Amino acid sequence: MIFKLMSFQTGRGPAVRYWVGGFLLSVLLLSSLSGCKFWKAAPKPNFVVILIDTLRPDFLEAYGYPEQTAPFIARLAETSAVFEQAYSTSSWTAPAVSSLFTSNYPHQHGVVQGFFAYKIRKQSIAEQAITINRLPSDITTLPEIFKQLSYTTFGVAANVNLGSEIGFKRGFDHYVHERRLPAKLFLEQVKKWQPELDQANPFFLYLHFNDVHGPYKKRKAYFREPDDPKDYLRAKYISEIGYVDEYLGKIYELLKKKENTIFVLVSDHGEEFFEHGQKGHGFKLYNELTHVLMIFHALNGRIKPQRIKVNTSLVDVLPTLIDLAGEKSRPKMKGLSLKPILENNDQAPMLLQTLRERVLFAHRYMSINQRHVWAAFDRNYYLIERSKHEDELYDVNKDKKQRDNIYSKNQKQATDLHLELQRFKAQDHREKTEEIEIAVDDKLNKHLQSLGYVQ
Template sequence: MSPPSTTCCAGRIFPPSCRRCRGGRAIRRAWGIATAVLALIAILVALRANRGAPPNVLLVTLDTTRADHIGAYGDRRAQTPHLDRLAAEGVTFERAITAAPLTLPAHVSLFTGLYPFAHGVRNNGNFALSEGIPTLATALHAGGYRTAAFVSAFVLDRRYGLARGFDRYDDGVGLERRGDRTAAAVDSWLSERSQDHRPYFIWMHLYDPHDPYDPPPPFREAFADLPYDGEIAFDDRVVGALIDRVRRSDSDPSTLVAVVGDHGESLGEHGEATHGMFVYESDVRVPMILWWPGRLPAGRRVPALVRSIDLAPTLLAAAVCRGSPARRARACCRSLTGNGTARARRTAKRTFPACT
């Protein structure tokens, strides 16, 4: 597949002209999308063409979560029944790679479809996203969505630029808050707006697997020797409770759920205790699951390499917002899908840390 023109540059959500990126060979090369994601976008666009109302969109980001510590990704010791069920009923990307092994740059890449060298947020705390760069939230808000974000750590405070496009940005968390408290805030927001029938976009960020590893009871006792896995098991329960609420209350429009890790954790591999310095698989391979009952193929597993920056265009393809952002999203999807068949991605390149 030939790379798209520079009107859809650098993996951006929208295809406006971009002087910074125009003509850059490396950026055009970065637009190569894995075959599976191309096919999924085509499926989503076709599904949206046959439906009247846009779906609700629920994005759950799991901080510091390795894919290989989840049951659906092969860890037989894991206690992640809710994530495993989502995977069984949805689409599981087996080799999803994040754009950065740090929370803020990884999330900015997730929301913009840009690598850190393009969006400029290269570390935690020292950079903020430019107001001129569109995000998944600004696109959906402009398309008529109610938008709300609920984060669990100070590193994603509004001062760093991700609050744009959200009607509510719940970041009053101190240094961090437990995932069940973040989920309770989501539940309250949904209850308060139960009579508002506009589609919603909710982003819930869970921070529990980040060090120090100290899961709450009963996971503390059950995972006394594996506290990191206990934190993941705790977040699995939090996600499961929220999905159960969606199952009970969902009508029309339905809800598209995306669960994705922001980055992994070394756990002592390669001489690194946690994360942020290297780009080994332990740091950059993350879980990515899409769940949309009746509209996405249940139990599909995608072995090809995909990137976290591919997710925002995929969600926009499902929403297909009205107005100018909608036209841009459709144009971007046309560039992504093209007319031919793309080859599966076999390699992925990463350059980090923040000094690059």
């Protein structure tokens, strides 16, 4: 084979010469290697997405809690990317997890009514029914996307809202949904799936724990009697965190033998312990309810250990997973891929600046009185919009506990966030939601009452 040296005149100085023959040789070699058994595309990573329902990150030592509550998560955080300022899109499960599964905000995916806050009539409970929203059929959800990407998909969920009624089962090859399934049985289920997980290439696994959600059990191995009886409820909640953490560690040990696996730990919302006069996660959007856990961890070191102090949201998780899988984000997703930060590549500085400047949002709808509450917040201020004369504004740098409402004193900042919120409400607002009516029997009613979901 003969290769000829060719030269081209640019018109600006001496001729520029190109080794065309060498270039053609390279092309031929690459073409032959592409059919060779040694030439393989990089394998897609496995994903394990773990959601701990109702977990407040500020109750973890990994996020600054002064006592040990979750030692496994603390150890994992040391070799992970920890997002310290991650936020939910709502203060309860159905809309928040719908945002995780779609990268849309509640008014965009339309799931604002679930198994929460319905009125019981005085007549027989057998006649009672509840109307809930379904994930819209025109949105491809997280497990559906990964199934399309040739992943074998597995899921276990223990929250009543995560069943087939709302549509969370869509896209899973294997799915177990059982109300109040304890963390110990999550471990047993993963063990049962171990042979299939080993054979899957690749796999996607979603685990939705509900132990930290009320009603809390007193887990003896982790319960510490509080000095003040008023803190008894909080002590039980913390014991549940320790219990879940124990089984997270055991599940991690089972799954870590596949080095090409990425773990993601998140929570869907937080919990109030009378910071603003009540307990649980009711019709509010304060920081203790919207601040969530977000940790990314890769067994092969692909994700750089770091602490990130810019605002992120649950809507960012799905675009990030798709990007880490080597695919392009889907249209209409509202979140941003965090991959440049996770890998600390040359695009990270620009993305960090974008995150510093963005405004995030949250929403809560109460179907029994058709009321809405909205939140809009940036790195400096946090606006809560209810109705006229009830709006609140907080300086998030000086007042993290949101005790000093400065709305009347800072009209410019309040107006700026109101305008951002107005634009946001109009963005891809879903005019018509998909609904389904569910019969409520005595068993379901008692379960919803135990969760505090009945008013």
